[in-house]
Amino acid sequence: MSENSLRLVTVDRTAPGRFTATNTRGGTIDFGTAVGGGTEFTPVELLLAAIGGCTAADVDVATTRHAEPDGFTVTVTGNKVSDELGNRMTDLAVTFAVTFPEGEAGDRARAILPRAVTVSHDRLCTVSRTVETGTPVTATIKDA
Incomplete structure (x- = not known):
């Protein structure tokens, strides 16, 4: 570290x-x-926002080097379940709806978009990478 x-x-x-x-x-x-x-x-909505915000930031940096988007929305969904493992989210999905202006710069941004989303998901986004790979969380009580 x-x-x-x-x-x-x-x-x-x-x-x-x-x-x-x-x-x-x-x-x-x-x-x-x-x-x-x-x-x-809610805390669960903040988790969804963190996943979407992290990957949106990565994709924004990569694509806006070429063109400013006309529209840029990331939707994150998941199902809250309660089962033998306790309360948790399943079926998390991140969906990008991004449009760029017509022209050469927009074409370059559109071309890089799929790779930017993949690289963010597979390597860059600390939030979704942490969720997917899993990491222990400890909970302690500080002495008064």
Whole structure:
């Protein structure tokens, strides 16, 4: 591991079923459990957003070297199940809907799009790579 490999967020409870995550740069995102009909993202939706956002960022960097997209949407779906393994997501799928302008630059971006999606999925996207390869998660209680 390199000196800069550690990533960290803190999660604070702000109200019943509501939380704020804060990164080391001071950025925050509110989320909740959807109890009471709140509109905040749930933790599972944040996982889906992280998968989509990670691979979208990779693909964006690769394709926009050639052309600015006319449209760029990534949809991430999955099924939440509860079985003998506990609660988890299955059948995760990432779908890109990307369009580029007509012309030579757009043609180059369209040509690179499939490879950019594949390379992101197979090598670059830390989030989906972690989900697919699996990694242990430990949970501890800090002494008061």
